[in-house]
Amino acid sequence: MRAAPDPRPARRRSGRASTVLASAVLLALLLGAQALRIHDDEDRTAPIEASGAASEPVDARSFTVEVVDVAFARSVYDESGFSFGGDEADAGAADGAVEANGVWVVVTADITAAERTLERVEAELETGEGTTYGSSGVSMNALGSIGDAFSPGIPRRGAVVFELPPERLASPSVRFNVFSGLDRRLSGSALVDLELSGSELKKAVDGAEEAVAVPQSEIRKA
Amino acid sequence: MPPLWKRLQLPYVAAVAVLLPVSVAVPWWLEERKLAESGAVPADPVPAQGGRADLAGSSWEVRGFLQDEFGEAEPPPPGISLVDVLFRAVPSDEAAAEKLLSCDFRAEDGRGRVWRPDGSFSTRAAVTEAGAVTPGLGGCADPEGEPLPPGEKAGVIVSFLVPEDAVDSLVFQVQVDTGSGEDEEHPRAPVAAEFRAEKKN
Numbered sequence: 001m002r003a004a005p006d007p008r009p010a011r012r013r014s015g016r017a018s019t020v021l022a023s024a025v026l027l028a029l030l031l032g033a034q035a036l037r038i039h040d041d042e043d044r045t046a047p048i049e050a051s052g053a054a055s056e057p058v059d060a061r062s063f064t065v066e067v068v069d070v071a072f073a074r075s076v077y078d079e080s081g082f083s084f085g086g087d088e089a090d091a092g093a094a095d096g097a098v099e100a101n102g103v104w105v106v107v108t109a110d111i112t113a114a115e116r117t118l119e120r121v122e123a124e125l126e127t128g129e130g131t132t133y134g135s136s137g138v139s140m141n142a143l144g145s146i147g148d149a150f151s152p153g154i155p156r157r158g159a160v161v162f163e164l165p166p167e168r169l170a171s172p173s174v175r176f177n178v179f180s181g182l183d184r185r186l187s188g189s190a191l192v193d194l195e196l197s198g199s200e201l202k203k204a205v206d207g208a209e210e211a212v213a214v215p216q217s218e219i220r221k222a
Numbered sequence: 223m224p225p226l227w228k229r230l231q232l233p234y235v236a237a238v239a240v241l242l243p244v245s246v247a248v249p250w251w252l253e254e255r256k257l258a259e260s261g262a263v264p265a266d267p268v269p270a271q272g273g274r275a276d277l278a279g280s281s282w283e284v285r286g287f288l289q290d291e292f293g294e295a296e297p298p299p300p301g302i303s304l305v306d307v308l309f310r311a312v313p314s315d316e317a318a319a320e321k322l323l324s325c326d327f328r329a330e331d332g333r334g335r336v337w338r339p340d341g342s343f344s345t346r347a348a349v350t351e352a353g354a355v356t357p358g359l360g361g362c363a364d365p366e367g368e369p370l371p372p373g374e375k376a377g378v379i380v381s382f383l384v385p386e387d388a389v390d391s392l393v394f395q396v397q398v399d400t401g402s403g404e405d406e407e408h409p410r411a412p413v414a415a416e417f418r419a420e421k422k423n
Contacts, residue, residue, distance in 0.1 A: 116335075219298060
């Protein structure tokens with residue numbers, strides 16, 4: 001009498017196959033996770049970026065930014081903070097206007113912190129054709145100057161200025177990084193598309209104003 | 223055939239389940255303690271009892287807060303409130319008065335938003351005439367920047383600009399260093415207390 005075939009080898013084989021398959025899947029997941037790792041220390045703690053358009057507030061989690069105006073100018077000057085004889089004071093300030101080697105782009109924005117007070121702003125303009133310009137330090141009034149505090153729920157309006165060759169401009173966006181102290185790690189960052197390109201952009205650049213005043217930043221209605 | 227718990231490698235699973243949280247929690251706890259001692263993160267505030275708290279040798283009492291008393295100063299834009307919190311502080315001795323030079327304040331609302339003091343209203347006549355301490359960069363000091371006299375009551379007024387919708391849920395935190403922070407042997411080791419204040423106007 002022949003004994004019935006033992007079912008165990010077949011079960012063992014299928015068990016082994018599933019172990020091999022599970023190991024292969026785990027290995028693939030491990031390699032995938034490894035590929036997702038950020039190897040550069042600076043990149044690992046770089047500001048976390050949100051993006052949006054100038055026509056709406058852009059939420060960068062630790063703050064929101066809304067671009068309210070974009071102006072082009074051949075020269076810029078700091079608007080005076082004095083309220084007495086303001087016109088004369090501003091006329092004096094306009095005498096000290098700084099002419100652009102190219103064109104000035106003056107971007108006015110409202111920045112509102114979300115939960116913690118922030119004090120510093122770093123802004124960059126991406127031209128849309130691969131070049132990035134940092135904001136100019138020519139204006140003492142620019143957003144993020146000494147004494148500017150971005151308190152939670154209280155919008156602060158001010159401007160950042162960029163000096164650049166107009167032919168570099170294609171479809172500009174401005175990156176706002178707002179943080180406190182010296183530590184930018186894990187801070188918020190917002191890339192705002194200025195929604196200017198083609199003939200509209202050319203018209204705006206060609207029609208650049210002779211001189212634009214950079215106002216002191218001020219808190220706005222909450 | 224071995225028992226089910228052996229086949230499922232339960233002892234190993236249990237060991238990982240115990241060791242993994244420990245290996246994460248212990249370095250986190252050590253790092254947090256180090257940051258708290260150095261003052262790099264705000265101290266965890268202790269709730270004040272009956273509006274009073276002792277901090278680094280000084281007793282603090284909250285007297286209440288005033289809303290939108292702008293006096294002769296220009297009011298902020300609509301939707302923003304000025305909150306003046308009134309404290310009474312008594313340093314027990316010279317060392318405690320010295321430590322008050324590190325005093326720091328925060329206001330926090332029910333949504334977890336935190337505001338720092340605003341110094342732009344500290345020159346209002348009502349504040350200067352009250353002879354109260356308005357803490358600035360030099361902490362809680364007399365008008366000459368010297369430590370407050372030990373054993374004497376000092377009025378302290380701290381002003382915050384906050385959105386109107388935050389006012390009702392505000393709590394106020396006072397933080398004082400217990401150490402000099404000059405080196406690692408003497409860390410700042412700040413302590414903090416949290417006060418709820420009644421509106422007085």
